[in-house]
Amino acid sequence: MCYGEIEHGCHGFISPRANMAHGMCSCGSGGRRFLSKKERIEMLEEYLESLKSEMEGVEEELKEFKSE
Numbered sequence: 001m002c003y004g005e006i007e008h009g010c011h012g013f014i015s016p017r018a019n020m021a022h023g024m025c026s027c028g029s030g031g032r033r034f035l036s037k038k039e040r041i042e043m044l045e046e047y048l049e050s051l052k053s054e055m056e057g058v059e060e061e062l063k064e065f066k067s068e
Contacts (some may be wrong), residue, residue: 035043
């Protein structure tokens with residue numbers, strides 16, 4: 001199941017609260033439609049870490065551009 005990770009070829013994350021996707025991305029990977037509470041928590045924790053890493057990368061880019 002794809003949780004919006006790049007290695008799965010998914011380009012976006014749909015919120016677990018999105019009714020249409022039931023917490024799955026829109027990449028069409030199929031699979032189950034409903035996740036357990038534990039799986040949703042794990043997915044959200046992974047997503048949060050991904051966002052933190054993205055933010056860190058953006059901050060580094062900004063710092064680099066500002067120093068030029």
